[in-house]
Amino acid sequence: MISQDTETPASLDDVKGWFPKVDQLLFTWFLERQERREQHGDLVELGSYLGKSAILMGRHLREGETFTVCDLFDSDAPDDSNQAEMNGSYATLTRRAFESNYRAFHERLPEIVQGPTSLILDHVEPETSRFVHVDASHLYEHVRGDIQAAHVMLPSGGVIVCDDYRSEHTPGVSAAVWEAVAVDGLRPICVTTQKLYGTWGDSGAVQDELLEWLQGQDDVWHEVQQVAGRPLIRAKGKAKAAAKPNDAAKLKKRLAEAEKRLARADDRLARAQHELDSVRNSASFRLGRAATALPRVLRGK
CATH class of the missing domain: 1.20.5 (Single alpha-helices involved in coiled-coils or other helix-helix interfaces)
Structure with a gap:
């Protein structure tokens, strides 16, 4: 169990977790774009670990919207395979640590669903969300269900972000993500080393705006590739030459x-x-x- 005597984080960098700078920039860009376009809807995160990405998402929660976080935290996993994954990768995960980290940056906690992500549709209505971050299980069956749930929660213009879509230790995530692209109509907008950003709506318009923004970013490298006849933006953080x-x-x-x-x-x-x-x-x-x-x-x- 994580010690609760750790110091309160002063910045996002102090929170443990895997959330590269380039993805922090992209999360911010997508969420601010929705705000500029006055696109309303709730925020959802499936799998939160210690709250690093949730803290950033919570900064973009507006009046009348709900931020729902679903994670096992201290609960038992729904099956033996998922429990083995929890024991191996997230043995130190606790809800208390998540809440402590989140409260260091926000006055109010998000709506917390403590349990398997298969419960999310019992708490979030169809087509009520604008941004869904899928970062829970690495097992194909669970990730496939999470992506299907995201499809239900998002309207056509909503954005889904899938973590670990290409890591060698998470082939189940890759299978589920690209199945959604090939079979379920998910349209990738861009990819980073760690995450895939997509929509079931018009990806072209988003890509045009994203490319314009990327042109002005000195610390982000990007290119455009063609995948199955559609453009796909690839973005990667640049190594900084200047000393900190x-x-x-x-x-x-x-x-x-x-x-x-x-x-x-x-x-x-x-x-x-x-x-x-x-x-x-x-x-x-x-x-x-x-x-x-x-x-x-x-x-x-």
């Missing part, structure tokens, strides 16, 4: 320490030189030097 402020401070500290060590070495060298000069100027040293300078023939007698 804390890195610069560390470098300055190391430089100052090196300068101190060099000054101490110079001082020791000066003292040694002084001692050597004192010896050379002594009468005994001069006498000994004169003796050793006698001609070899005399020293051999």
